[in-house]
Amino acid sequence: MKKTRKTIQKNLVLATLADMKNHPTADQLFTEIQKKYPSLSKATVYRNLKILAGQGRLKHIEMPDSADRFDHFTDNHYHMKCTVCSKVYDVDMPYFDKISEFIKDTKGFDIETHDLVFKGICGECRNKNKQRRN
Amino acid sequence: MKKTRKTIQKNLVLATLADMKNHPTADQLFTEIQKKYPSLSKATVYRNLKILAGQGRLKHIEMPDSADRFDHFTDNHYHMKCTVCSKVYDVDMPYFDKISEFIKDTKGFDIETHDLVFKGICGECRNKNKQRRN
DNA sequence: ATACATGCAAACACTTTGCAGCACA
DNA sequence: TGTGCTGCAAAGTGTTTGCATGTAT
Numbered sequence: 004m005k006k007t008r009k010t011i012q013k014n015l016v017l018a019t020l021a022d023m024k025n026h027p028t029a030d031q032l033f034t035e036i037q038k039k040y041p042s043l044s045k046a047t048v049y050r051n052l053k054i055l056a057g058q059g060r061l062k063h064i065e066m067p068d069s070a071d072r073f074d075h076f077t078d079n080h081y082h083m084k085c086t087v088c089s090k091v092y093d094v095d096m097p098y099f100d101k102i103s104e105f106i107k108d109t110k111g112f113d114i115e116t117h118d119l120v121f122k123g124i125c126g127e128c129r130n131k132n133k134q135r136r137n
Numbered sequence: 138m139k140k141t142r143k144t145i146q147k148n149l150v151l152a153t154l155a156d157m158k159n160h161p162t163a164d165q166l167f168t169e170i171q172k173k174y175p176s177l178s179k180a181t182v183y184r185n186l187k188i189l190a191g192q193g194r195l196k197h198i199e200m201p202d203s204a205d206r207f208d209h210f211t212d213n214h215y216h217m218k219c220t221v222c223s224k225v226y227d228v229d230m231p232y233f234d235k236i237s238e239f240i241k242d243t244k245g246f247d248i249e250t251h252d253l254v255f256k257g258i259c260g261e262c263r264n265k266n267k268q269r270r271n
Numbered sequence: 272a273t274a275c276a277t278g279c280a281a282a283c284a285c286t287t288t289g290c291a292g293c294a295c296a
Numbered sequence: 297t298g299t300g301c302t303g304c305a306a307a308g309t310g311t312t313t314g315c316a317t318g319t320a321t
Contacts, residue, residue: 007276085246105231106230112255112259116255116256122249123249125244146302163285178302180303183285183286203284203285204285
């Protein structure tokens with residue numbers, strides 16, 4: 004693996020990500036860090052997110068349909084995404100390490116990981132919708 | 138639901154998608170249709186894919202990490218994606234309608250659907266890689 | 272001292288949109 | 297005949313890259 008250096012920017016990415024609980028997008032993270040460190044470049048955030056994810060120091064959650072999310076919690080777990088407000092939540096359910104065993108014929112495919120994303124409407128958005136109907 | 142018209146372009150989208158077995162991206166579909174119908178605009182392909190998916194006449198597979206895919210087979214099923222060549226395959230395994238029942242606490246979330254994508258290396262890419270090592 | 276990292280801007284890939292003319296029902 | 301649809305180009309997102317400079321080791 005290529006050597007990587009300790010830098011202020013890298014530390015800020017990790018620390019800020021740990022502080023934010025909402026699976027921020029790269030852009031949200033950028034905005035947040037920039038409050039404390041205005042000279043930060045967005046390219047640096049993207050670059051560091053990629054490097055740190057490659058080292059397993061944070062989790063890159065690839066989101067269909069919208070900007071990717073990042074998570075400082077690196078254990079395998081699933082997510083649910085609100086189709087209205089696009090917020091992403093952790094799902095409290097077991098991780099199915101062996102789910103790929105259900106595949107009848109892998110056609111020579113070598114499965115390494117899987118992503119499971121639930122979609123629906125979060126409580127907040129459903130409540131707003133109710134109010135609007137009155 | 139809003140009224141939609143039958144047009145040559147819409148028919149071509151549906152027919153060509155049914156002919157292609159590889160879960161094409163919008164762009165691949167566009168290129169294919171354009172061979173027979175050169176005046177076609179890419180915007181029209183995107184617009185029609187969205188309309189037809191909304192009517193359940195084709196399946197829109199939102200792909201993390203790369204361009205979305207489309208499938209004429211509209212039953213619920215899962216996919217696997219090769220991390221090397223990016224091809225997408227159907228997975229031959231049961232669809233877990235009730236998988237969301239494993240969630241301990243939905244926090245008020247109203248779950249409607251879920252996406253499950255396996256990732257790994259397809260047989261073709263693994264073989265190529267073996268040859269390269271010799 | 273030597274690479275790796277940064278900031279900036281430009282490029283990139285994918286998708287959506289405004290608009291004027293066209294064609295299905 | 298009317299309104300939905302088309303082609304075109306431009307704009308919009310999210311992300312990556314080239315380059316000169318900066319900085320950790």
